[in-house]
Amino acid sequence: MMQVMIKQLFLKSKGLEAVDKAIGQLARLLWEAESTGESVVLQTCLDTFPLPTVAAGDDLSAYVAAEEDTSQTDQSFSGDFVWKLNEIAAARGCIGRFPGSEKMRIIKKFIELEL
Numbered sequence: 001m002m003q004v005m006i007k008q009l010f011l012k013s014k015g016l017e018a019v020d021k022a023i024g025q026l027a028r029l030l031w032e033a034e035s036t037g038e039s040v041v042l043q044t045c046l047d048t049f050p051l052p053t054v055a056a057g058d059d060l061s062a063y064v065a066a067e068e069d070t071s072q073t074d075q076s077f078s079g080d081f082v083w084k085l086n087e088i089a090a091a092r093g094c095i096g097r098f099p100g101s102e103k104m105r106i107i108k109k110f111i112e113l114e115l
Contacts, residue, residue, distance in 0.1 A: 018111060025110045 022107060022110045025113045029110070029113075
């Protein structure tokens, strides 16, 4: 029983080390990309289910009209049709959901990099 616990602690420690290394590599790559002007890092909310606040009896036609009214001066970026920064718009655009297999490919690529 004690050997199993020691092995679990060892594996957990190795897993945390791998995650720490991957985060360090990601931070280095982001720093390099940001310093060359190739990217901009934005902080956004990570809420996966953005829900608007609606009180009982509210007239929703105003919300729908405001959502449909898009100004010609607001332009999207990089071929994405998202032209404003909020969770609903982001979910509809390129930042929307992606398969876990894509995430793992990115993580594996970062893990293979040398510091």
